[in-house]
Amino acid sequence: MLLEHLKSKLDAIEAQSLTRFLREAESPTAPHQVVRGADGIARELLMFCSNDYLGLAAHPRIAEALAEGARIYGGGSGASPLVSGHSVAHTRVADTLADWFAPHIPQARAIGFCTGYMANLAVVTALGDADAEIFSEALNHASLIDGTRLSKARVTRYGHADVAQLRGLLAGSSARVKLIVTDAVFSMDGDIAPLPELLALAEEFDAWLIVDDAHGFGVLGKKGRGSIEHFDLRSKRLVVVGTLGKAAGLAGAFVVAHETITEYLLQSARNYIFSTASPPAVEHALLTSFELIEGETGQQRRANLRALQAQLSSGIAALLKRHPALPWKLAPSETPVRPLIVGGNAQVMELAARLERQGLRVPGIRPPTVPKGEARLRITLCATHTAADVDQLLAALDAAASDMERISA
Numbered sequence: 001m002l003l004e005h006l007k008s009k010l011d012a013i014e015a016q017s018l019t020r021f022l023r024e025a026e027s028p029t030a031p032h033q034v035v036r037g038a039d040g041i042a043r044e045l046l047m048f049c050s051n052d053y054l055g056l057a058a059h060p061r062i063a064e065a066l067a068e069g070a071r072i073y074g075g076g077s078g079a080s081p082l083v084s085g086h087s088v089a090h091t092r093v094a095d096t097l098a099d100w101f102a103p104h105i106p107q108a109r110a111i112g113f114c115t116g117y118m119a120n121l122a123v124v125t126a127l128g129d130a131d132a133e134i135f136s137e138a139l140n141h142a143s144l145i146d147g148t149r150l151s152k153a154r155v156t157r158y159g160h161a162d163v164a165q166l167r168g169l170l171a172g173s174s175a176r177v178k179l180i181v182t183d184a185v186f187s188m189d190g191d192i193a194p195l196p197e198l199l200a201l202a203e204e205f206d207a208w209l210i211v212d213d214a215h216g217f218g219v220l221g222k223k224g225r226g227s228i229e230h231f232d233l234r235s236k237r238l239v240v241v242g243t244l245g246k247a248a249g250l251a252g253a254f255v256v257a258h259e260t261i262t263e264y265l266l267q268s269a270r271n272y273i274f275s276t277a278s279p280p281a282v283e284h285a286l287l288t289s290f291e292l293i294e295g296e297t298g299q300q301r302r303a304n305l306r307a308l309q310a311q312l313s314s315g316i317a318a319l320l321k322r323h324p325a326l327p328w329k330l331a332p333s334e335t336p337v338r339p340l341i342v343g344g345n346a347q348v349m350e351l352a353a354r355l356e357r358q359g360l361r362v363p364g365i366r367p368p369t370v371p372k373g374e375a376r377l378r379i380t381l382c383a384t385h386t387a388a389d390v391d392q393l394l395a396a397l398d399a400a401a402s403d404m405e406r407i408s409a
């Protein structure tokens with residue numbers, strides 16, 4: 001009975017062109033990667049899909065630091081942090097992050113998690129108790145939404161970047177604790193939340209601002225400290241979540257906030273207390289990643305990213321002019337996340353398949369990840385792409401656009 005039940009649900013997923021499948025990478029995360037497709041054949045593809053924005057995942061110094069960390073600390077951490085899984089490498093990572101955010105958050109301290117998903121669940125459930133009301137941005141990441149579902153707080157959604165609506169909601173709230181929860185860079189749109197305005201509301205209405213900077217950390221700000229540095233925010237009301245599997249090129253996540261908040265997370269967050277600490281070798285390698293992010297490598301790579309972003313934007317704008325019959329739209333974005341909105345699920349998968357036949361992997365993103373009718377190619381740029389790589393993408397998109405225009409005509 002269960003199997004038939006699941007089979008009919010799987011059939012319904014397929015009928016909506018929503019089936020997902022795994023591919024196997026056979027080489028490091030990099031713009032040119034060997035990937036085994038659904039047909040079982042391994043090919044080198046030009047990838048515009050990873051979140052490895054600075055190209056650090058395959059950096060030789062990171063691989064070396066990971067190997068060195070394994071020689072020092074061995075494999076796994078063996079236990080949850082409060083039992084025996086916390087190492088000196090974990091402390092160094094947290095201390096570095098606390099220093100980085102000290103100019104922005106008074107009495108800042110950091111606490112580590114194995115993934116961003118876990119960090120978000122921890123913050124939102126631990127702070128979102130029965131005395132709280134959570135004001136949750138409409139386009140928040142699934143992990144923040146799941147946090148609100150697990151929390152005991154009252155949850156109120158506000159529209160995307162709708163500061164005026166949020167102000168009205170905050171003004172009408174009598175909750176003892178008010179939490180504004182938002183992505184900093186929206187993962188499927190690439191735009192940046194109006195954080196200075198949100199923080200001003202937090203100050204005005206005695207609320208706290210929880211910012212998920214998964215796509216800003218490493219990428220935004222002169223030293224790569226993310227959206228908080230980008231806007232040069234400063235407040236004890238900031239609670240910042242960053243992930244370390246994207247621009248930092250490794251794995252893990254952190255929460256940095258006033259020390260009373262991080263201490264409360266350590267004492268009460270169930271997914272901190274009841275989950276094995278990350279491998280110390282990963283933490284050891286993160287210290288090298290942080291050096292690269294804030295140093296010359298990071299600065300050069302961020303500059304290169306901005307140049308690639310400009311090249312892609314102007315190339316796609318010209319392409320859309322050449323194909324006025326197509327309903328495609330480039331989402332406005334100031335980040336390496338550059339979605340091309342195509343519309344229907346079947347159309348976006350057709351476009352992604354055409355690109356893949358030309359040797360490019362750009363993932364199609366469909367509902368429920370994005371709203372119905374707004375299926376899109378999620379193009380992401382890495383600092384290790386070249387201008388020639390972006391030209392190749394633009395040429396492949398142009399060829400696909402011509403074909404699809406002809407078919408739909």
Ligand SMILES: *Cc1c(COP(=O)(O)O)cnc(C)c1O
Nearest residue numbers: 115116117141143187214243245
């Ligand atoms: C990827 C992502 C997460 C989850 O981080 P992981 O470390 O991959 O679990 C959280 N929030 C946003 C906005 C993300 O894009």
